[in-house]
Structure formats: C-alpha cells, structure tokens
Amino acid sequence: MLDYDREADTYDASRGGEARAAAAARAVLDLIPDTPGRLLDLACGTGIVTRRLAAGRPALRVTGADLAAAMARRAGARLPGAVVRADSRRLPFGTGTFHAVTSVWLLHLLDPEDVRAVVAECARVLRPGGIYVTTVDKAAAHDVGSDIDAVLASRPRRPARDETATVTAHAVRHGLRPAGQASFRGVGQGRSPRTTIADLRRGWFTQLPPGEPRTEEFAARLSRLPDQDRPRPDPVFALRAFRKPVTEHEPYRP
Numbered sequence: 001m002l003d004y005d006r007e008a009d010t011y012d013a014s015r016g017g018e019a020r021a022a023a024a025a026r027a028v029l030d031l032i033p034d035t036p037g038r039l040l041d042l043a044c045g046t047g048i049v050t051r052r053l054a055a056g057r058p059a060l061r062v063t064g065a066d067l068a069a070a071m072a073r074r075a076g077a078r079l080p081g082a083v084v085r086a087d088s089r090r091l092p093f094g095t096g097t098f099h100a101v102t103s104v105w106l107l108h109l110l111d112p113e114d115v116r117a118v119v120a121e122c123a124r125v126l127r128p129g130g131i132y133v134t135t136v137d138k139a140a141a142h143d144v145g146s147d148i149d150a151v152l153a154s155r156p157r158r159p160a161r162d163e164t165a166t167v168t169a170h171a172v173r174h175g176l177r178p179a180g181q182a183s184f185r186g187v188g189q190g191r192s193p194r195t196t197i198a199d200l201r202r203g204w205f206t207q208l209p210p211g212e213p214r215t216e217e218f219a220a221r222l223s224r225l226p227d228q229d230r231p232r233p234d235p236v237f238a239l240r241a242f243r244k245p246v247t248e249h250e251p252y253r254p
Contacts, residue, residue, distance in 0.1 A: 037099030047075025
C-alpha cells in the first residue's frame, strides 16, 4: 500500500484534482437524501471530496476521518474542526451516530478481513434509515479497452477486494440493503504508455514485483505503443449505496 503520509503533498494533483473531486462528489450526493443530519466521510484523504460533500449538503454536518496524519492535516485545513484521525476498522463513534457514511477509494486498498471490518463499522455507526455509499470494482474501472489494456491483459492480477458482489454480501450480512448505484468519470486519470510503465515498475496493476523480468517485458511492449504521452480514456468509477432499514423486520428487496 502507498505511504499516504508521503503522498499527501502531491496526491490531489496526481489524481485528477478538483475536476475529479467534483465528479465524485456529485455522484455520491445523488445517492444521499437531501435532509438534515450527519455525514461521515471515511478515508477522506486531503478532504478535496469531503469539502464538496459539505458544500453540496448544507443541512448535513460533515465529518471527515483518515488514518494518515498528513492527509488528515490537509483535510482539516479545508474543513476546520471537522476532521479526525481514525482507523476505519475501529471507528471512534457511537452506534447509530450518522445519517450517511461514505467511503470513496478505500475498500480496494484493504485486505479481505479489513474490508469486512470496515463495512461492519459503517453499518454500526449508521442510524436506521441511513445510507452507506462506497466505490466498488476500482481496478476494473481502469480497463477502458485501450491499447495499454491489451498489452497488460495477460498480467497476473491481484484479487479485487472491492468487488460489487463481495461488498454487497458484507453489507447484507450486517443488516444493510442495496439502495442504488451511480458512476462518475475519473477526470484526468487516463493512462498514457509512459506513465503506465512508471507505475508498473512501482508494482501497480499486477502481482509481479518491481524488477521481475516479466515486468520489464510488459514495460518493453508498452514502450513500443504510439503516442507515449497521450492519455487514453479516463476510467469510470462505480458507486453502490446501501440502506439501513428503519425496523429490524423491514423486508429485503434486492
């Protein structure tokens, strides 16, 4: 996993900046009722999306939480007094505290046990009737049918920890019910061959370690593609929403 304390200074610029944050926030807010209450944004990072969630829902009291100290500091500068350092697997909030919980670009980073723990905690801190919104299938979003994807098609991949079916199963196990879906474009995140080579050598996209001969084989093939610095299409990220029933016996309608 990346060292997010070290990444904090360059994170926004390397991840599509304000344009991507605006697209993400719009899609998340489309899944959250416009009613008064409290919203928790888990793994809020620099707060670039969190700030837009707060601006888009003035009736909601928004709290951001992130484990990385540098990220939390940056988020705190954007939302003074509204950001805490917290481990998403063990949230420092009471049961039923929030009307909405969001986790954008979090679950794909975690081990399977931690994914289960985070979804369980999100369900616990939600009020009855509350909504949990999360990104799913993040790795698949980057497969846009480009020539880069064709070169990398045979690479050994890490199992996706945030598959829709897996996340849904965890949510249902903890009493949540599917409540909608949305998507948004990762503006400015289209990959070029040159940037893909650099990321491949960092160990991204694959189970091959940096320096492994097959990594260099893929890098050589990528280096022969045309337009080395032209970004291919942006990824399209998927969101799923889950609702906590108002009553224990509310029927489940998948």
